[in-house]
Amino acid sequence: MSPYGDIEVMMLIRTPQDIGALLRERRQKAGLDQAELARRVGVSRQWLVEVEHGKPRAEIGLVLRALNVLDIPLEVGTPRYATGVADTPGIDIDAIVDAARKPQ
Amino acid sequence: MSPYGDIEVMMLIRTPQDIGALLRERRQKAGLDQAELARRVGVSRQWLVEVEHGKPRAEIGLVLRALNVLDIPLEVGTPRYATGVADTPGIDIDAIVDAARKPQ
DNA sequence: CTATAATGTCGCCGTACGTGGACAATTCAT
DNA sequence: ATGAATTGTCCACGTACGGCGACATTATAG
Structure with missing residues (x-):
């Protein structure tokens, strides 16, 4: 099998989806359900659901x-000037996508 | 003098203020003014101003x-179970503060 | 297969967001 | 001191947020 035991290789957060996945994974590893985590964070369960699904406009x-x-x-x-696909800094790929704002 | 030359010791992001400070610092190091960065990100300059000041409800x-x-x-x-002041995990200090939501 | 928990949706609502444009205040060169 | 550039603030507007409560839809037991 591959070398890395349970060492997480080095997670990078680049998008709201990344955040969502991270939160969900860690919440489950902590043995919490959405309701309980939401309570501890001080938000509604609904909020957690949406954020775990990658809501881009969460606070x-x-x-x-x-x-x-x-x-x-x-x-x-x-x-790192060469991590995955490079977004040429200076030109704004993302910003363009922004114009066409996802409805959720 | 202290050991670390210009090695940034290891910045942790814990609050919207941290994000604001980070963005401002790096923007300046990159030689951009708010207008230019805002343009590249695809947001209004107003937005950048507020975020750099630590706006907690930014998207x-x-x-x-x-x-x-x-x-x-x-x-x-x-x-790290002992980085700075520990927030006892399980009890929700932050969530309490939340109730008294800052007007900005 | 049936309870029960956990997760995902739906409306409604008050509030704040982010934007564009204009203007004030501050910083920076010369 | 003068002017330009950068940063901070104001307003009005349309839009979405996040909360609440109820319900629908999967998982997880038993």
């Missing part, structure tokens, strides 16, 4: 609180 | 885009 403050409650530290990494 | 999607534009990777660290 950053609440998201950070959820991460803190689950004891998930967010670190600022050093820029 | 997470936009924030992540801003980080990406500035080429700032966010990594998921491994939980």
Whole structure:
């Protein structure tokens, strides 16, 4: 089998989906259901459901609180100029997509 | 003097203020003014101003885009059970504060 | 297969968002 | 001191947020 035991290789957060997946995974590993985590974070269960599904317009403050409650530290990494597909910095791929705002 | 030259010791993101400070610092290091960064991210300049000041209810999607534009990777660290002041996990200090929601 | 829990949806509602445009205040060169 | 550039603030507007409560739809037992 592959080398990395249960060492998570190094997760990068780039999108709301990443956040959602992370939260859900860690919540389950912590043995909490949505209702309980929501309660601890101080949000509605509905909110958690949507965020775990990658809601892009969730409030950053609440998201950070959820991460803190689950004891998930967010670190600022050093820029890697060749990680996965490079978004040419200077030209705004993402910003263009933005114009066509996803309805959820 | 202290050991770390210009090695950033390891920044942890825990609050919207942290994000704001980070964005502002990196924006300036990149030699961009708010107008230019806002343009590249695809948001209004007003938005950037507020986020750099720590706006807690900014959309997470936009924030992540801003980080990406500035080429700032966010990594998921491994939980440290003694980093700074510990928030007893299980009891929700933050959630309580939440009730008294800051008017901005 | 049947209870029961857990998760996903639906409306309604008050509130704040993010934007564009204009203007004030501040910082920076010269 | 003068002017330009950068940053901060204001308003009005349309839109979506997040909360609540109820219900529908899967999982998980038993």
